[in-house]
Amino acid sequence: MSSVKIELRKDQIEKIHEICKSFNYEGGELINVLHKCQHEFGYLPAEIQEVVAEQLKLSVAKVYGVVTFYSFFSMIPKGKFPISICTGTACYVRGAENVLAEFKKQLKIEVGETSPDGKFSLSCLRCVGACGLAPVVLVGEKTFGRVAPDGVKAILAEFEQ
Amino acid sequence: MDQIKLTIDGKAVEVPKGTTIYKAAKSLGIDIPILCYMDLKGLNIENKPGGCRICVVEVEGRRNLASSCSTDVSEGMVVKTSTIRVLNARRTVMELILSDHPKDCLTCAKSGKCDLQDMAIKLGIRNIPGQEFAEMSTYRLDTSPSIIRDMDKCIMCRRCETMCNDFQTVGALSAVNRGFMSVVAPAFEMNLEHSPCTYCGQCVAVCPTGALTEVDHTRNVIAALSDPTKTVIVQTAPAVRAALGEEFGLEPGTLVTGKMVTALRTLGFDYVFDTDFAADLTIMEEGSELLGRLGKFIAGDKDVKLPILTSCCPAWVNFFEHNFPDMKDIPSTARSPQQMFGSIAKTYFADKIGVKREDLIVVSIMPCLAKKYECQRDEFSVDGNPDVDFSISTRELGFLIKQANIQFNGLPDEDFDKPMGESTGAAVIFGTTGGVIEAAARTAYELHTGNTLTNVDFKELRGLEGIRHATIDFGGFPLKIGIAHGLGNARKLLEDIKAGRSEFHAIEIMACPGGCIGGGGQPLHHGDSTILKARAKAIYAEDESKTLRKSHENPYIIKLYEEFLGKPLSEKAHHLLHTHYFDKSKNTFSI
Structure with missing residues (x-):
């Protein structure tokens, strides 16, 4: 999994320390600590994992192992407009896969990646509870229903400006 | 302790609560096949991820099969270990593992010593259904100075x-990613070289397949031996002679010093020398350093760096450079015997025989994989020419001897060449945990007190316990000694010192279980502590058989100082026999 090289600011490091402290520096709380960190920073770059490992007295390899095991965790910053395509049962049978393929084609990125300009990122999720609108696509906070592959361009255009 | 009664294959058995089905069966003499499971009893290490599923058994009343290595027994349990259902499941599991494993067994470094190969033979696998369309996972090859990671051969x-x-x-290592993509890798899937790996090689020693192997330098050695313009000399570490015989079917603990010398001479080495010579030299330097620091301490100098830590073990050096950089001025600055040997060989000895540095090839036979890295360190070369050219492991020497069709077990005993083949008993015991500090004590005691040691055996320093403490009477001064083997034990000892929980004057640390006798380059001992004990016994037997048992009595060491070095810690000795350490904590994960 590739990552972007960043340098953490002092206050960011302190924030991670605070999160680790709130879980009593327990190695067994690693997943919860990572959850909180991802919530705080949006993603889990290598630099954050190093601080977490040091605080919880775990090896960085172990932390990285957990980050790469759970698909929820990401080492890539989300785009300004994160695109989530529902691939739950209802959306799937109504052609979500073709919609996903079109997003990949238009953005030239894979699921879990972010476009080079940092604008869009692509992910899949399972059921948003709006099966009547299947297939459903979320862009940021906005929901799109009954999306067909030929409607993808128009959705992206809405966020391009 | 609560006892549990159960039946395995129709036989009743009673075992303590918390026992696994696998162990309960073993107590009945039933050997359930295992693959991922590993029990290093002597080291108190058990690996039971229950991942491979080869050890599955049928448990009455349970819907699915249970992995016997990771399932605890329960009262009244009825277990069947070899039903048709179990045998079919084992076969399927094996076929699935093999469907994602390379089939180049004939040329694999692990061929003949591979647990996966053995299991395929045991289960009688003759074909792998679906092989034509099965996808293989693949991963880049990672070659470090000591260890090769070929994750295509990893079975997780x-x-x-x-x-x-x-x-x-x-x-350094963790399972990363998931499912088909999972591999064992350093953080951020960097190469080993950019991880905190110390090259101790204990991973290689336990790997069941060819996924983790040593970097093989035997071809380079053969090339050097067949080059008529080169003078090729060899040094052998103390632990090698106590284990090499196992590669030829001899009992663990068989000393093969003389046969090894003959074999090396037959292979074509121009001079067969002994790392033990350099171990005696190490004691002269390190012992003098200890006495210097101790003298200052006794005189009341509060800033003196104590405890002094040994520095012979290259994996240990890597470990403290990565993990305890704040303590990097505490270890002895003495180079390891391998490097002292190389340094003296390419100066003093090269001059003596009139061979130019670049025409002298120094090969070392080591029980160790970290030695491969150590001899490639920049600080141990002169104008790009390394002091030690190639370091090969005990196992690699075994291969070389077999390839040359030398009938090892029938070889006569020969002696090492002079001058760098002469050594004392103190040098031999470097090969086992506690040995370096005992050797140092023998010399330092005599130099410090001016008295002759009547009994050179410091039995209180011996043993296989992970962390040991002893106090030696140093002419009225109680010298507190700490010993640790295994880096986990070393970490504990260092953290105790940092926290002020314990106080020592001198500490010996070896990275591998049992010291060098359990090194990552030794014949595989599978954690059997009886093998380690047998090797240690052989080492102490060689020590006892020597007339000279104190390093400072080695006549060739005395001569070396007279003719060349002056005295211990002289400027020349500092230049050729000492080193410095680096803070490697920061550059580990820089990406």
Whole structure:
């Protein structure tokens, strides 16, 4: 999994320390600590994992192992407009896969990646509870229903400006 | 303790609560096949991820099969270990593992010593259904100075991870990614070279397949031996002679010093020398350093760096450079015997025989994989020419001897060449935990007190316990000694010192279980402590058989100082025999 090289600011490091402290520096709380960190920073770059490992007295390899095991965790910053395509049962049978393929084609990125300009990122999720609108696509906070592959361009255009 | 009664294959058995089905069956003499499971009893290390599913058994009343290595027994349990259902499941599991494993067994470094190959033979696998369309996972090859990671051959048994994390506390390796993509890798899937790996090689020693192997330098050695313009000399570490015989079917603990010398001479080495010579030299330098620091301490100098830590073990040096950089001025600055040998060979000895430095090739036979890295360190070369050209392991020497069709067991005993083949008993015991500090004590005691030691055996320093303490009467001064083997134990000892929980004057640390006799380059001992004990016994037997048992009595060492070095810690000795350490904590994960 590739990552972007960043340098953490002092206050960011302190924030991670605070999160680790709130879980009593327990190695067994690693997943919860990572959850909180991802919530705080949006993603889990290598630099954050190093601080977490040091605080919880775990090896960085172990932390990285957990980050790469759970698909929820990401080492890539989300785009300004994160695109989530529902691939739950209802959306799937109504052609979500073709919609996903079109997003990949238009953005030239894979699921879990972010476009080079940092604008869009692509992910899949399972059921948003709006099966009547299947297939459903979320862009940021906005929901799109009954999306067909030929409607993808128009959705992206809405966020391009 | 609560006892549990159960039946396995129709036989009743009673075992303590918490026992696994696998162990309960074993107590009945039933050997359930295992693959990922590893039990290093002597080291108290058990790896039971229950991942491979080869050890599955049928448990009455349970819907699915249970992995016997990771399922505890329960009262009244009825277990069947070899039903048709179990045998079919084992076969299917094996076929699935093999469907994602390379089939180049004939040329694999692990061929003949591979647990996976053995299991395929045991289960009578003759074809792999679906092989034509089965996808193979593949991963880049990672070659470090000591260890090769070929993850295509990894079966995710996680044994290496257990050794690296639980036993050594190095934390270089972890299972990463999931499912088909999972591999064992350093953080951020960097290469080993950019991880905190110490090259101790304990992962290689437990790997069931060819996924983790040593970098093989035997071809380079053969090339050097067949080059008529080169003078090729060899040094052998003390632990090698106590284990090499096992590669030829001899009992563990068989000393093969004389046969090894003959074999090396037959292979074509121009001079067969002994690392033990340099071990005696190490004691002269390190012992003098200890006495210097101790003298200052006794005189009331509060800033003196104590305890002094030994520096012979290259994996240990890597470990403190990565993990304890704030303590990097505490270890002895003495180079390891391998490097002292190389340095003296390419100056003093090269001059003596009139050979130019670049025409002298120094090969070392080591029980160790970290030695491969050590001899490639920049600080141990002169104008790009390394002091030690190639370091090969005990196992690699075994291969070389077999390839040359030398009938090892029938060889006569020969002696090492002079001058760098002469050594004392003190040098021999470097090969086992506690040996370096005992050797140092023998010399330092006599130099410090001016008295002759009547009994040179410091039995209180011996043994296989992970951390040992002893106090030696140093002419009225109680010298407190600490000993640790295994890097996890070393970490504990260092953290105790840092926290002020214990106080020592001198500490010996070896990275591998049992010291060098359990090194990552030795014949595989599978954690059997009786093998380690037998090797240690052989080492002490060689020590006892020597007339000279104190390093400072080695006549060739005395001569070396007279003719060349002056005295211990002289400027020349500093230049050729000492080193300095680096803070490697920061550059580990820089990406």
